[in-house]
Structures are given as structure tokens and as C-alpha cells.
Amino acid sequence: MRNIFEIKDNFQTYREVPSLLVSGDFSCCPKPEVSIVMPVYNHPDFLRVALKSALEQDYQGAYEIIVIDNDDTVSGETPNFKVVKEFNAPRVYYYRNQKNIGMFGNWNRCIELARAPFLVFCHDDDMLLPNALSRLMSLQKKSGNKAIFSAFNKINGKGEYIKKKKVGKKIMGILRKKDHYNYSVFAHFMDEVGNGVGSLFAKECLLEIGGFNPEFYPVADYALFSHYTYRFGSIYNTIPTFNYRIAENETFNCYREMLDVDKYIWTCMKKAIALPDPLLDRIIRAKYNTRKIRFEIEFGQKDKSLKKNLKTTDKLLLKMIHWTFFIKRYGF
Template sequence: MHMNQMDFRETARASSRILMDTSVRDTVPLLSIAIPTYKRFDLLAETLESVFALHFDFPVEVLVVDNDPSNDALALQEISRFRDHSFVYYKNIENVGMFGNWNQGINLARGKYVTILHDDDLLLPAFAAELNSRLLQPAAEPAPILAFQVVILDQRENRPQEIPKDRVVDAHALTAAPSKGLGKTRLKGTREFFFGNPFCGTLGVVMRRDLALSVGSFDPSWFPIADYEFWCRWVAAIGDIPIVSERVGLYRMRQNESMVPQTRSAFVTKSRELRSRMISEGVVPGFYSLLLSTSARVQKLMIDRDWLADGERIKRSSALAVFVWRCLVFSLTRLLPHR
């Protein structure tokens, strides 16, 4: 895929200052956990608590990148409870936007691997257990990118009854649950990514920092699917992404801008634009162009299902259309031979 986006090294011009540093810098971390944040100290505290409860067998750095240039006193007050833990708290000199702040987290990271953890999500003990096993393999170089499954923590006040109950979990019970060991792994390449983004933002995705830099930045012009666009660029440039079945995090759903009609519409229109680019650049078969309109319609149905208003129900015809589409996608991505 063409590299027409701005490279991470270009976005490095954005500067940050250190507000608090309790880290130990005598070793180079193998993993950086970068937490971009903006005016959500209550949720950030829960996120940090979940991170500091993990037990890694290798050096890890934790860095928070605050995209609010002001309110130093408030930030220091809110994060002072974590002074006994090792982390660095950065403040951006200027607000660089949501995706720009993700980029800044990677710019500032020192680890060979980096994961971007949203300031309202939580990591589970399985995250550390899986990485202890996979990043410290004695016989082989770890994969350049590792992705894991996560659990949806649906905390919307008026969550529709149509949403399956298994999406709502007891965070404390899941956090206390021990890891079941190495989960099964499935590779996903350009064909799978053409039909949708399997990730919840960046939660549970660990990638080599140097390769992330070489691929290029999260491009804000692709809002609200800049993460999806980045993964598509990764698989086209680097290769398939292994996704492990182990659940390693909690992805929080709350009332936010994803519910705004304009944003929901943009998910569909920008995804279609991205798929058209993948076809034109030859990273998926040309006949996929016949599926563009249908994929957009089904994506809208799925978004509407996830964001039903209280009391609304999913139409049977819509549910059937989604089921038939999934069967077609399964055939195209798993049964037909790849080039």
C-alpha cells in the first residue's frame, strides 16, 4: 500500500514535557505501555491500577501522554497516588488531537515493542501472562506484531436489550481470573481486513515500535477509522497479523461521540473509501469491488445494532442480512485460496 501518509518521524516535531517521572531508566524496556489521555482522570486512574497490578518477567515502561497542555496542578493532584509506581507522565505542549496523541505515545516510547492503551480501558492478568510466554521465547524471534481478543465492558446507562448479555462483564471477577495459558492463534491478512477491523481501537495489540515507525503514523484525516486504516497499511506492508484467542483486556463502551449520527455515518463512508483504495492498489482481488456497496450497507446495519436506542429492537431481516454476509465473508477469506 502506498505510503502517502505522514511518517511518525514527521509527527515527532510535536513536543511534550515531563510533569512527573518516577521511572527507573537504567534498563531499556522490552515493552512500552503508552496511555494517551485527555481530561478523564477518573477513568485514567482505573486504567493505571489495572496496569500496575500486572506482573511481567521483562522490563516494561509505562508512559502517560496527556493531550491537555494546561491544568498541571490538577494533573499532579490526580496522579500523586501513583508516586510509588514506575511511570512517566508527559504533557503535550499543544493539543495534537486524538490520533496525534497516539502517535506521540509511540514517539516517546523507548521499548522494542509498544502497545497503546486507551485511558478508559483495562488490562487483565492474561495480558502479562501471554507476553511473558511469547516475547521471551528462547528458540525463535517473536512475531513483529501480536494481537489478542478483548471483552466488551458495556457501561451505557440505557444499553439496549438486543445487545447480548455476554458483552457485559464483571470487571473485578475477570481481573481476578487466572490466565488459561497460550490461546489459539489465527492469522488475518489483507482479505480479512478488507471486510472489517477486528480490533477495538488499539487495545490488546502489541507491535514492534521500529516497524510501526516504518509503516507511518495514524493519519487523522481518516477519522474516525484511522486505526483501521493503519492496520490495513500494516498488513499490506509487513504481513499478516496473528490474533490470539486469549482475552487480555476490557474495552469500555460509554455514551460518547461514537453515538453521534455524523460519526456513525463517517465510519461507513471512510471504510468504503479505504476498501476502494485497497482494491485500486491491488492488495485484494479486483472483484471485491462488486462487494463495496453491500459491505457498506451491512456495516451500517451492524453499527445501528450496536448503538440501538433504548427500547429499539433489531429487525429480523437485518439480522438475517448480517448472518448471510458473514457466511459470504467466511467463504471469501477462509475457503478460497489466497494468492
């Protein structure tokens, strides 16, 4: 695998595969300020919820919704298109790829077809909160082309909350979390920020660095977002903008592979972090060991008793480092 900070044009791989516009009226939103982009495959029931959340934004500016269907197994209307038709919303532009171009290929096609200068992903099994666009575009006025990554809630397959963020939470009744703060490559090194849902990116920046590289499957999003931050900077928004669904999806089938590619990405990041390599190597070992157990519990459905195998030295090291982020979030 190449270094994650190398630029590669990943858009050209499937350039010969057309995406045909099936429905939507460009005249209803001639100059969108931001695009909600939705790469979809075969989750029509979840898509219904996701699309509803995209349409019910409280944002007062012009925005479009791009839905790109990667399902080439059906000769007629796909289940996803039937869902889109239910809403009868002309600002929803439904495209269908004439050939399946893979998950990250479809994510790249979303970038290409977005007409606005800024875009927000909404995957078909997640959902945006009503404040997502208004919050993100408000921060964009302060941050320019920096990426804006966001806090999120976790829901299960039924849409029930597993974990809900508390906005404005205080520590010891005194310290209130900042509503946003600068997010560094080292922050990416320590913690992933999700899959792009509910986060804002400048289209020109995504195009410049080449989009998602499938070579880093299944965590090409992690590689791209770290690269974006390295070149253009980013901030972290502590006010939740989306609900992330924990349900049977791609992650459940590839979480072991994910861990190994994560480790490779951490190694690439070392060049962009001003800390000694021996310390970073020790952090990588601790992260790998602890994440391996966490993934087995979360995605492998193993018993939580596995936590007893966590090494005390690994836990202490990671806790000490996470205190630096605590200080950043609360402004000490």
C-alpha cells in the same frame, strides 16, 4: 484521501509541540522490553482503572508505562495527573503536551516516546487484563515484528461485562479454537480488530510506515493496522488481553463518518487481496449495508427492530465468507 498503503510521516506534523516529562524515574526501568502507552485526555475516573490494570501485569520482564496527557485547557495540574500521582509509581512516566495535538497526534506521540522496541496501547477508558503483557511477549518470540492483535471482552460504563470471551471454547464438544493464527489483509478487510489496545506492535515498524494518519479520521487506527499487516504481517491472539469499554466516547459522535471512511479503506485494500474486484465490490456493499444498521443500534441507540431491514442476500454472503475464518480458527 491518499491510499492507505502509502507511506507518510505523520510524526512531523506536531514535531514543534513539546511533551514535557512531569513525573517518573527512568532509573527504575533503564531498559524496558515493552512499553504500555496510554494517550489520555479527560477521563480521570476511567484512567484510574486503566492505569491500575497496567501496573498489575503478571509479566516478569521489564516494562514501562507512558502516560501522555493531551489536555491543554488547565493551567495547573490536570485531573489526569492527579490520578497518576495517587499511584506514586516511578515506572509511570507522565508527559503533558504543551498544546493539544489531536487524538491521533497524541497516539503518534506515544509511539515516539516509548523507549522499548515493542509497545502496547491502553486507552484511558479501557483496561488490560493481568495476562496481557506475558501473553503478547510470549507470542512475540515466535512472530518477530508481526503485529499481534487480540481478542477482548466488552464492558459498559460501570465496568460490567456486556460480552465475555470464553477461552478454550469447544464447538460440538470436539473442536477447540486455536490460541493464535496468521491474520491477513483480507481478514482486516472483513473485520476490524479494535483500536490497538491489548495488541503488540514493533516500534520500528510503526515509525517506518509513518504512524496514524489523521486524514483517515475517525478510523486512522484501522488504516494503520491494515497497512502494518500488508508490510510486516500479523497474527491474531484468541486469548483476551483487554476489556473494551462501550460508553460515551468519540465513537458515539462520529460513527456515521466512520462508516464512510471504512468504505474508502475497504476499497484501498482491494489491491492487496487476490480476489476479483466484482466480488470484493459486492462484499463492500454487503458490509456497508449491514454495518450501517449495526452502528445505528450500537452507537445511535436505535431500537434493535432495525435488524429486520437487513438484506437476506447481504447476510448470506457475509456468513459464507466468515466460514473461512471459522475454518482458520479451528484448524480444519
